[in-house]
Amino acid sequence: MSAARPLRLLVITYYWPPSGGAGVQRSLKFVKHLPALGVEPTVITVDPEKGAYPVLDHSLAAEVPAGVHVIRTGTSEPFGSYKKLTGRQQIPYGGFVGESKTSVAQRFFKFVRGNLFIPDARRGWNRHALQAVAELIAQGEQFDAVLTSSPPHSTQLIGLALKQRYGLRWLADLRDPWTDIYYHQELNQTPLARWLDARYERQVLEQADIVLTTSTDTRQLFLGKAAGLAPGKFHVLPNGYDESDFQLPSEPPPDQLLITHTGTISETYHIELWLSAVAECARRHPAVPLRLRFVGKVSDGVQRxxxxxGLLPVTELIPFVPHDESVGYLRRATVLLMAIPDVPHNLGILPGKVFEYLAANKPVICIGPAGSDADLLLRECGAGQAFAYGAYEAMLAHLEELVAQWQINPNLDLPSLGHARYSRRALTGQLVALVRGGDEVARNR
Known part of the structure; x- marks a missing residue:
């Protein structure tokens, strides 16, 4: 690679500001920190006027460094027809999955999504993105590597095509499992569709120069997909937190023990016994103002x-807010709640927000499997632990311990948790080492 110019990285990602939610954070934060680390990124993404985002967060646009070339393309996707036939205005997560099965139209679209749009319904963007790359290369643009970020996993097929056409060094960044994602069984795929989906997955894993995952368990899951996959090209590069998001001081409320959850939560997360433990703890300690706050989408089932x-009177439900506001709610909490969905392969689910929870220096209550990557991370940093979905007595005992501590001092903030290695800048540094051609320390994280 030439020393006369900075490294040039082509970043291909469907989710980009003004898209909101968790999916946009990883690519955005990489691009934010790359220029300071000697890498010049060029971003190819979808035109927001033509794409389909479940949520919007216009505040994130301010984090894109000045001078970064962002190319927005057209797309060809089925979501317009979906809206017309279902009467729904919100784009579904995961491409028509995770929704109620009461609607005939919704069941029809799930089947169509699973069998005609493989690997997902956003594949219609691929030819537009590939055309944009072809135009850049025809203009004489040169790139040292390309990074494709997914989901949607159809984006990885763009990287596959670029590898085959131009021989570019290719980093496939897979934030979630592919054919093992928890909602995959809802797609009702035919045997042929399942075969084709798995074939695409194997091709990506075999031909990418580097495969990035966000957790150790997910890395192992992908390694088992085909014989002969080289373990050395599979790297764990977790999500993280941006230090600039946590410059303001912590402000836990002095007059209430406030437990805050941010993000989407549904019945799949199985927090019902934990809620029962909260209710029992409140009954036992009526003098302690125990309060709950959920920021983000809370399913009807969890509200029930x-x-x-009997917790609705002491619960605040706040709809989706921009990312900076969400971080503010972390700072203003006493304790933070997270939950891992009770789905297959959930040991490797490591939500991006767990790193922001760590950066907030609050005690963390995690509902999910013991020994999971999330549980191990919390224990490693001294922030908390995971409680199994059925561990009612342990949950109640832990809540009572927090109540006792709060009665002594309502500020339960923890000392520094030693989480600096999970800062977005540090993680982007590991990415740069991989773009440069390999770094043994980063390789084995």
Whole structure:
């Protein structure tokens, strides 16, 4: 690679500001920190006027460094027809999955999504992105590597095509499992569709120069997909937190023990016994103002669980907010709640928000499997632990311990958790080492 110019990285990602939610954070934060580390990124993404984002967060546009070339393309996707036939205005997560099965139209679209749009319904963007790359190369643009970020996993097929056409060094960044993602069984795929989906997955894993995953368990899951895959090209590069998001001081409320959850939560997360433990703890300690706050989408089922436990009067439900506001709610909490969905292969689910929870220096209550990557991370940093979905007595005992601590001092903030290695800048540094051609320390993380 030439020393006369900075490294040039082509970043291909469907989710980009003004898209909101968790999916946009990883690519955005990489691009934010790359220029300071000697890498010049060029971003290819979808035109927001033509693409389909479940949520919007216009505040994130301010984090794109000045001078970064962002190319927005057209797309060809089925979501317009979906809206017309279902009467729904919100784009579904995961491409028509995770929704109610009561609607005939929704069931039809799930089948169509699983069998005609493989690997996902956003594949219609691929030819537009590939055309944009072809135009750049025809103009004489040169890139040292290309990074494709997914989901949507159809984006990885763009990287596959670029590898085959131009021989570019290719880093496939897979934030989630592919054919093992928890909602995959809802797609009702035919045997032929399942075969084709798995074939695409294997091709990506075999032909990418580097495969990035966000957790150790997910790395192992992908390594088992085909014989002969080289373990050395599979790297764990977790999500992280941006230090600039946590410059303001912590402000836990002095007059209430406030437990805050941010992000989407549904019945799949199985927090019902934990809610029962909260209700029992509040009954035992009526003098302690125990409060709950959920920031983000809370399913009707979880709201019913709150009502069944008599917790609605002490619960605040706040709809989706921009990312900077979400971080503010972390700072203003006493304790933070996270949950891992009770789905297959959940040991490797390591939500991006767990790193922001760590950066907030609050005690973390995690509902999910013991020994999971999330549990191990929390224990490693001294922030908390995971409680199994059915561990009612352990949950109640832990809540009572927090109540006792709060009665002594309502500020339960923890000392520095030693999480600096999970800063977005540090993680982007590991990415740069891989773009340069390999770094043994980064390789084995």
């Amino acid at each position: 669980q709150l009502a069944d436990n």
